[in-house]
Amino acid sequence: MAKEKKAANMKTSKHLTVLMALLVILQMSFVYFNATTIRPNSARSDHQLPREDQEVTRRSLALHRKHSRIASYWWPSPESSGGFLAAIHRAQHTDNCSAKSTKYFVLRSLKHNKEDNRGLSAWASVTMHHMLHAFSDGDNFTQGGRILINDDALWPMAKGCKHGPETRECYFLPFTNCNLSDVDPIDANDGTVAVLTDAKDEYNRTVRTLYSSDTTKYARTTNDKISWSGLQGGPKDYSLTSLIAAFLAYNLQPQPWLRKEIDQRLRRSLPSDLDPDKTLGVPIRRSDKCHGHTIEGSAKGELNCPDLEAYISSVKRFMTFDPSISNIIVTSEDSKATAQFISMVKTEIPELRIITNVGDVQQGTGSASKLESYKEGASNADVIASALTSMHLHLRARYFVLTTKSTWTSSIAILARVYGFAPDIYVIDIGPTSNTFSLLARTGG
Numbered sequence: 001m002a003k004e005k006k007a008a009n010m011k012t013s014k015h016l017t018v019l020m021a022l023l024v025i026l027q028m029s030f031v032y033f034n035a036t037t038i039r040p041n042s043a044r045s046d047h048q049l050p051r052e053d054q055e056v057t058r059r060s061l062a063l064h065r066k067h068s069r070i071a072s073y074w075w076p077s078p079e080s081s082g083g084f085l086a087a088i089h090r091a092q093h094t095d096n097c098s099a100k101s102t103k104y105f106v107l108r109s110l111k112h113n114k115e116d117n118r119g120l121s122a123w124a125s126v127t128m129h130h131m132l133h134a135f136s137d138g139d140n141f142t143q144g145g146r147i148l149i150n151d152d153a154l155w156p157m158a159k160g161c162k163h164g165p166e167t168r169e170c171y172f173l174p175f176t177n178c179n180l181s182d183v184d185p186i187d188a189n190d191g192t193v194a195v196l197t198d199a200k201d202e203y204n205r206t207v208r209t210l211y212s213s214d215t216t217k218y219a220r221t222t223n224d225k226i227s228w229s230g231l232q233g234g235p236k237d238y239s240l241t242s243l244i245a246a247f248l249a250y251n252l253q254p255q256p257w258l259r260k261e262i263d264q265r266l267r268r269s270l271p272s273d274l275d276p277d278k279t280l281g282v283p284i285r286r287s288d289k290c291h292g293h294t295i296e297g298s299a300k301g302e303l304n305c306p307d308l309e310a311y312i313s314s315v316k317r318f319m320t321f322d323p324s325i326s327n328i329i330v331t332s333e334d335s336k337a338t339a340q341f342i343s344m345v346k347t348e349i350p351e352l353r354i355i356t357n358v359g360d361v362q363q364g365t366g367s368a369s370k371l372e373s374y375k376e377g378a379s380n381a382d383v384i385a386s387a388l389t390s391m392h393l394h395l396r397a398r399y400f401v402l403t404t405k406s407t408w409t410s411s412i413a414i415l416a417r418v419y420g421f422a423p424d425i426y427v428i429d430i431g432p433t434s435n436t437f438s439l440l441a442r443t444g445g
Helices: 002-036 051-067 083-091 120-136 240-251 256-269 308-321 335-348 380-394 407-419 436-443
Strands: 104-107 147-150 193-195 209-211 279-284 327-332 353-356 399-402 426-429
Touching: 083 240, 104 120, 120 147, 120 240, 120 380, 120 407, 240 407, 240 436, 256 380, 279 308, 279 335, 279 380, 279 407, 308 335, 308 399, 308 426, 327 335, 327 380, 335 353, 380 407, 399 407, 407 436, 426 436
Parallel strands: 104 147, 104 209, 193 209, 279 327, 279 399, 327 353, 399 426
Antiparallel strands: none
């Protein structure tokens, strides 16, 4: 019976793939036919696609390429995805980095950067807020925005990097095409520089180079989140989920070597017949996130971690809601929690096909200052590649059971809402908190 069901699912998946390809071809043909037809008031036939039709064709091809990579690497790019993601790219790139009119906001590392234990999603989130500060110049866009650029101090997660500098560029594409040599030195005394001692400090907007505070992990909260993009209106006129997802996607664009590593891991982990519409994602965040943990060097716990029974109960609730669910993606940095939960699924919901991150390091913490010391034989690069593979896996899910007290799992839900493979996203939050980030993870908007 199980073999027949699996064969039927594979057959359905193949039919869906063929149908998607045919729809793309038909759409392209329709656009081209409209563009090349001689119109009554035209003296000639126009054999070039109008600009708007070229955009439709480009997006159709991009959508087809995305869905053809269900079991391999895919990540949104400014070129193929457009929207806020492309706008961020434009704001961060210029033809003249050395021009006096090109202004900068330098994101400095903390004074005690070696002990900075922020994880990937926390870094991506705070970087987003610094970018919004830079783009609006601290809610004062009248003189234009700034380009955000990070310093070259050690990034704890990049210790021992074999692929580049021991900064975030070890793993991710640079924020900008400009370099630190283009900014004014922090000790310049010619009126071109301002240095913040606190994120909320006011400063002279005419200075060319602004330096962030190196004593706080937090960024300034700005109200103007839209003007820099060229769109009219304010944040209430556009999807905040789309905006945040674009910043997360931009800040987590992997370097080529890391892209290849993630691709190899995805190919080992994902079945080719996976149907995202029938897939449930359970990113379990535990270990150092829980109150009372004893993991040395990790951040303090932030919640009473939900029992695994709460996860199972929510999975069953989703399956009642949609009986067609047939896959469950299970990931966690906590190997014990993963093993226990998988055992529970096999016992209580044996009809589900379980998908895991094959070769997951599961270092036992989400904190970043001493990643290499938590798992014998694992390097920082192994941990980062493994964690990002888990994030990529969950983009293939439609239903999520998670806790929004975790920035990591909230980021997964937000990214899935905008760049995931399923048409819509449903979230059961078993460890809720009350902030905008968690609200968007739960409901979108």
